[in-house]
Structure formats: C-alpha cells, structure tokens
Amino acid sequence: MTVKLPLSGIRVVDLTIALAGPAATQRLAEWGAEVIKVEPPQGEFSRNAAVGNARIDGETTVFLSLNRSKRSVCIDLKDEASRPAFNELLRTADVLVHNFRPGVVNRLGLDSETVRAINARLITATVTGYGPTGPDAARPGQDLLLQAYAGTLFTVGADSDPPTPGPVFVADVITSHILAQGILLALIDRDRHGVVQDVEVSMLGAMLDAQAQELVTFLNCGMEPKRGLERRANAYLNPPYGVFRTSDGWIAIAMAEPKSLAAATGSNALAEIESWEAAAERKDFITRSTAEAMLTDSTAAWIERLDAVGVWCGPVHRYTDLVDHPQVVEGGYFMDIPLPGGGQFRAPGGSLHLSQHQNLQITAPPRLGEHNHQYLGAQRPKNETKGVRDG
Numbered sequence: 001m002t003v004k005l006p007l008s009g010i011r012v013v014d015l016t017i018a019l020a021g022p023a024a025t026q027r028l029a030e031w032g033a034e035v036i037k038v039e040p041p042q043g044e045f046s047r048n049a050a051v052g053n054a055r056i057d058g059e060t061t062v063f064l065s066l067n068r069s070k071r072s073v074c075i076d077l078k079d080e081a082s083r084p085a086f087n088e089l090l091r092t093a094d095v096l097v098h099n100f101r102p103g104v105v106n107r108l109g110l111d112s113e114t115v116r117a118i119n120a121r122l123i124t125a126t127v128t129g130y131g132p133t134g135p136d137a138a139r140p141g142q143d144l145l146l147q148a149y150a151g152t153l154f155t156v157g158a159d160s161d162p163p164t165p166g167p168v169f170v171a172d173v174i175t176s177h178i179l180a181q182g183i184l185l186a187l188i189d190r191d192r193h194g195v196v197q198d199v200e201v202s203m204l205g206a207m208l209d210a211q212a213q214e215l216v217t218f219l220n221c222g223m224e225p226k227r228g229l230e231r232r233a234n235a236y237l238n239p240p241y242g243v244f245r246t247s248d249g250w251i252a253i254a255m256a257e258p259k260s261l262a263a264a265t266g267s268n269a270l271a272e273i274e275s276w277e278a279a280a281e282r283k284d285f286i287t288r289s290t291a292e293a294m295l296t297d298s299t300a301a302w303i304e305r306l307d308a309v310g311v312w313c314g315p316v317h318r319y320t321d322l323v324d325h326p327q328v329v330e331g332g333y334f335m336d337i338p339l340p341g342g343g344q345f346r347a348p349g350g351s352l353h354l355s356q357h358q359n360l361q362i363t364a365p366p367r368l369g370e371h372n373h374q375y376l377g378a379q380r381p382k383n384e385t386k387g388v389r390d391g
Contacts, residue, residue: 003356005032010187013038013089014070015077015098015110017045019143019169020127020203022066023176025097028183029069030349030360036089036375037070040077043368057339064365065347068337072366073375077108085376090118095183099127102137112198123186125199127179132200141203146171150207155214158231175206230287238279240290243316246299250316253306258286260309264302265293338364 010033014025022037022044029035037044046067050060073089075082090096096115098105105111105126112124126132129141130149139145144165147153152170153163182199189195208215214236217223225235233242240253240261258279262271267289273279279286294302299315306313315321322328335349349362 005357005360007032010034010095011093012036012095012097012183013093015096015100016127017099019046019066019172020175020179021097021099022046023173024127024179024183026066026068026070027176027180027352028095030362031357033095035070036093036371037067037072037366038075038077038086038089039072039368041074041369047368056345057341057343059339059365061345064337064339064345067365068347069363070366071371071375072369073372074369075376077110083109087118089375090115090122093119093122094187095123095125097125097179097183099141101141102128102132116196121190121196123183123190123196123199125179125183125186126201127175128200128202130204131202143169143171143203146203146207150204150211152207152211154227155211155225155235156233157227158229159227160229161227161231170210171203171207174210175201175203178206178209228284228287230284230291232283232287238276239283239287242287244291244294246294246302247297249299251294251299251302252314252316253290254312256306256311256313260311261286261290261306263309264305264311265290267293335362337362340364340367340370 007028010028012025012028012033012035014021014035014037016022016025025033025035025037039047042048044063046063047060049062051062054061056064075086077083077086096110098110100108100110109115110124115122115124127141128137129146130136130139147165147170148163150171153165156164156166179199179201182201186197186199189197214225217236218225223236227235230239231242232239237255241255243250243252257276258270258273261267262269262273270286270289273282273286297305303313303315317325323334328334333348333351334346336344336346337349338344
C-alpha cells in the first residue's frame with residue numbers, strides 16, 4: 001500500500017525570500033505540499049546572493065539549500081498585467097506565505113481581506129522582523145540585527161569581549177521552525193473547525209522565546225547575565241560551561257559539579273568547592289582552572305576521563321570532521337539531492353523521521369520560472385523571463 005505524505009494535496013504559494021521563509025516552506029514541500037515559489041523575473045534574492053560566490057550547476061548554494069522540492073513561476077507582482085495569473089494561483093491555494101515588510105503587503109494587495117476575497121479558505125502566513133505594528137515594525141528584520149535587538153549578544157564570552165553574535169543564523173532558523181509549525185496548526189484548525197486565519201511569526205518573538213529560561217530568571221528575579229573575566233558560553237550558567245583548548249584540539253564542557261571535575265583533574269582547590277552556590281561565586285576561578293587542566297592532555301583522553309566521573313563533555317568538530325563521522329552517516333543526516341541539470345548535491349536533511357514515510361521523494365530546487373507553463377498557461381505574464389525552461 002502506498003502511503004501518501006502528510007501534506008499531500010496542500011498547495012502553498014510561496015513569496016518568501018532569504019532564509020526564514022524559504023526554510024519553512026521547504027519543510028512543507030518535503031512532506032508533500034505543492035509549494036509554488038513565485039519569483040520576480042530576475043529571480044528571488046537568494047538566487048543572486050552567493051556565499052563566497054559558491055555555486056553548483058549555476059545556482060547559488062544559498063538557493064539550493066533552501067528550495068528543494070518546490071516549483072518556480074515568474075510573476076512581477078508590481079505589474080498589474082500579471083495580477084490575473086497570480087490571482088488564479090491564489091484561487092487554488094491553501095496557504096499564502098510571504099515575508100514582506102508591513103507597508104509592502106498593502107501596496108501589493110496581499111493583505112488578508114484582499115486575498116480572501118479571491119479565496120475564502122486561504123490561510124495567510126507571514127514573517128516579520130519585529131511584529132506587524134510598533135515603532136520599529138518597519139526596520140530591517142535581518143538575523144544579526146535581531147540577535148542584537150533581543151539581548152543575546154551579552155550572554156556569551158568574557159566581560160572584556162565585545163557583544164558576541166551566534167555563529168549561525170539562529171534568528172532565521174528558529175523563526176523558520178515556528179512558522180512551519182504555525183502553518184500546520186492553521187491548516188488543522190481550518191480543516192477540523194472551519195476557522196480560516198492569519199499566521200504571523202516575528203523574529204523578535206522567536207528570539208525572546210528561545211531565551212525563555214534566561215528571561216524568566218531576569219524578569220522575575222532581577223538577575224542580569226553577568227559575564228566574568230574568563231570567557232564562558234553562557235553568562236548565567238555555572239562553569240565550566242564553554243569550549244576549552246586541549247593538547248591536540250578542543251573540548252566542550254557543560255555544567256560540571258566542582259567535585260566531579262576535581263576527581264577528573266586532580267585539583268584539590270576544585271574539590272573544596274562544596275555547593276552550586278559556592279561555584280557561582282567562583283566562576284572565573286573554575287573556568288581558569290579547567291582551561292589550565294585541559295591543556296595537559298588530548299581531547300580523546302579528557303573525554304574518557306570526564307565521562308568516567310559524569311561530567312558532560314564532547315568533541316568540537318569542524319565541517320571536515322562531519323562528512324564521514326559514523327554517527328552522522330548512521331543517522332542519515334546528509335542527503336544527496338538531484339540538480340535540475342543532472343547530477344546531485346549534498347545537503348542536511350535528516351532531522352525529522354515518520355515511521356510511515358521512510359523514503360521521501362525529494363526533487364531538485366527549480367530553475368527560475370521552470371513551471372510557468374504548468375501553472376500559468378495562457379495567462380503567462382507578458383514580462384516573463386525569456387529563455388525560461390518550462391516543466
């Protein structure tokens with residue numbers, strides 16, 4: 001028996017650009033939704049914003065990483081002559097997703113009232129930087145700016161360090177997960193209860209939600225994150241909590257009791273720290289002592305020693321360490337994805353598994369306007385990109 005994918009039969013019109021929106025709609029596409037990516041004639045932002053000018057099969061790695069299993073049509077939403085073709089897509093869609101700034105939504109006629117006059121069952125979903133209203137609603141919603149705005153840059157490092165951003169686009173990634181979840185909830189609500197609604201996820205809200213433990217501590221107990229003289233990965237948590245150099249590399253250590261750490265390192269001074277509260281008072285000393293001890297042996301030796309006394313620790317990998325790592329290979333965390341021109345590229349893709357859906361049929365990220373003929377047909381916009389390959 002062939003089991004249909006959970007989102008089979010769901011059509012999503014995707015106007016999103018950059019990372020948060022496309023990552024969310026890619027998840028929907030992988031699980032069976034028909035995601036139609038509507039792009040301007042010059043292509044979506046990510047088709048032209050290459051990381052280090054890295055490209056595969058002519059497409060940027062940025063675009064390929066966020067748009068597999070989607071379809072692409074070219075429509076210039078600023079051109080009134082193109083509007084009938086776009087409206088026809090909306091009539092058959094279940095979800096419209098975009099991440100335009102608040103003012104742009106109304107100018108393009110993408111507000112809920114306008115699009116639901118075309119399709120009363122249409123769910124709208126949008127990503128904003130700071131929320132749809134408020135004095136900063138129109139400010140650029142870029143990942144680093146949101147990390148800074150949400151207060152995260154002062155929870156990492158030492159007091160002498162500048163505000164320190166996260167190493168990946170955490171605001172975008174967290175937002176993308178919440179957006180996909182919100183769309184799924186709205187679809188369930190519509191189909192079970194007949195409720196048609198708007199989904200709005202702000203990057204600011206996502207970043208604040210990600211700091212729930214820290215903010216509850218501050219808001220209710222007045223405890224600000226205080227960075228010490230020594231560099232730590234989180235200003236609230238007792239050390240050692242961070243990354244330490246070993247004789248041949250690095251090791252990550254998370255929240256060890258001083259006595260356990262003393263048992264592994266042989267430190268009498270650490271053994272004298274009796275309680276969690278006492279450790280909180282001596283954060284810099286514990287961090288410094290741990291750093292000095294780790295330099296005396298290899299990463300593998302320290303992991304074995306720390307594991308033996310129950311100290312949470314682990315290796316610090318580079319990308320090159322991950323390619324053939326047994327755990328990564330066994331879990332199927334990287335997948336080979338087809339390219340439109342033949343061949344394939346490798347990407348992360350093994351984060352979610354459902355027992356009834358072991359082999360998802362992932363398709364290539366689309367060429368720009370590849371599916372114009374399929375979706376636009378006779379209503380193909382006059383400004384359609386010349387030379388676009390039809391699917």
